[in-house]
Amino acid sequence: MNRDIFVGDHEDVRITGDSEFEDSKVLLTISNVLGEQTVLITPNEIIPSKAKMFVQAPKERIVTGTQKTGRNLNTAIKYVGYLLSALLITFSLVSTTGLVKARIVLTGSMSPTIDPGDIVLLAKPAQLVPQVGSIVAYTARRFDGAPVGIFTHRIIGGDAASGFIVKGDNNPTPDVQHPRIADISGVQFFTIPLLGKILTPKMLII
Numbered sequence: 001m002n003r004d005i006f007v008g009d010h011e012d013v014r015i016t017g018d019s020e021f022e023d024s025k026v027l028l029t030i031s032n033v034l035g036e037q038t039v040l041i042t043p044n045e046i047i048p049s050k051a052k053m054f055v056q057a058p059k060e061r062i063v064t065g066t067q068k069t070g071r072n073l074n075t076a077i078k079y080v081g082y083l084l085s086a087l088l089i090t091f092s093l094v095s096t097t098g099l100v101k102a103r104i105v106l107t108g109s110m111s112p113t114i115d116p117g118d119i120v121l122l123a124k125p126a127q128l129v130p131q132v133g134s135i136v137a138y139t140a141r142r143f144d145g146a147p148v149g150i151f152t153h154r155i156i157g158g159d160a161a162s163g164f165i166v167k168g169d170n171n172p173t174p175d176v177q178h179p180r181i182a183d184i185s186g187v188q189f190f191t192i193p194l195l196g197k198i199l200t201p202k203m204l205i206i
Contacts, residue, residue, distance in 0.1 A: 019043040027054050101186050104196035109168030117197035122186025135188035138179035
């Protein structure tokens with residue numbers, strides 16, 4: 001007796017012969033990168049099924065396209081997690097030295113140079129001297145001298161003696177305050193895009 005099991009455009013699979021036992025069953029699976037086909041063969045029927053309902057596939061079996069995509073995605077997520085953990089540990093270690101600070105930018109005043117959610121790495125003014133063109137983090141103050149917050153803007157003029165003229169790249173006018181060296185907590189030397197959107201900010205920049 002000949003029975004068709006799988007019928008395709010290019011290849012067919014058939015079974016030939018009769019079973020010696022009335023209760024015999026055969027599970028047949030054929031798989032490739034496009035997917036899997038499984039049938040349960042009995043003396044009287046050929047029943048479409050799934051291999052995972054009966055057996056656990058060995059590791060060396062061919063991985064289907066869907067499974068391969070899922071594994072690649074899981075691997076990518078795992079390595080992104082490792083990278084974030086490494087960055088967090090690095091930030092913590094570097095911050096303890098006091099030589100470098102990592103801060104998260106909250107607003108778009110420096111767009112497109114620095115966007116909200118970016119992390120800026122800052123060196124102390126003693127290590128990296130601020131000058132015209134530098135992006136600096138400085139303490140903004142009210143007219144009575146009370147601190148308002150920390151701004152991250154670019155120096156466009158002035159000097160250390162009389163105070164720097166600073167302005168956000170995306171702002172129409174310069175800042176009212178002209179910060180001096182004592183007001184500047186850091187000079188930007190590197191920016192990490194977007195990472196701040198998924199980290200909990202402990203030190204924030206405006």
